[in-house]
Amino acid sequence: MAKEKDTGRKMVAQNKKARHDYTILDTYECGLVLMGTEVKSLRMGRASLVDGFVQIDGGEAWLHNIHVPEYVQGTWTNHSAKRKRKLLMHRAEIDKLESKSQETGHTIVPLALYFTNGRVKVEIALAKGKKEYDKRQTLREKQDTRETNRAISAARRRQRSA
Structure with missing residues (x-):
């Protein structure tokens, strides 16, 4: 627990x-x-x-x-x-x-x-x-948010190392 x-x-x-x-x-x-x-x-x-x-x-x-x-x-x-x-x-x-x-x-x-x-x-x-299309839309939004956050954190890591 x-x-x-x-x-x-x-x-x-x-x-x-x-x-x-x-x-x-x-x-x-x-x-x-x-x-x-x-x-x-x-x-x-x-x-x-x-x-x-x-x-x-x-x-x-x-x-x-x-x-x-x-x-x-x-x-x-x-x-x-x-x-x-x-x-x-x-x-x-x-x-x-x-x-x-x-x-x-x-x-x-x-x-x-x-x-x-x-x-x-x-x-x-x-x-x-x-509805089924609402579920797909929600998953798409989560995936887009996750990809955006990954890109931002990768850019920050590159910026710190440079």
Whole structure:
């Protein structure tokens, strides 16, 4: 688990695919209702957010398809790896997310899973799906920026050595 110095977060898992497949409109930090063995498994730095999504049922936000593997030393109290987990959010945030997510093309996806002050938090985002040409355009922009930065740093190195 990598610890980010300025925020005090211990990152457990990130969903880089979500940032590639979706345009992020708004982000929220939420708590999770977990079992003890889930927390122990997360402390070992094991989780996957790739297929995850958030669904709002009956005024409650639920996180689906997050894979938290079973705790190795757990007994009969162990959890199931892909169970749905309740998100802890304010009522106004849930209502806002529910109304926005019902618009065409919008969804709610998890971006990161981390520890803050010993508590497990998940960063979720209201997102809109990208078209294939949008994804190509984003990759092209990243590549152009990378090439520009390389050219600038190479020119600076040549300038220093001369």
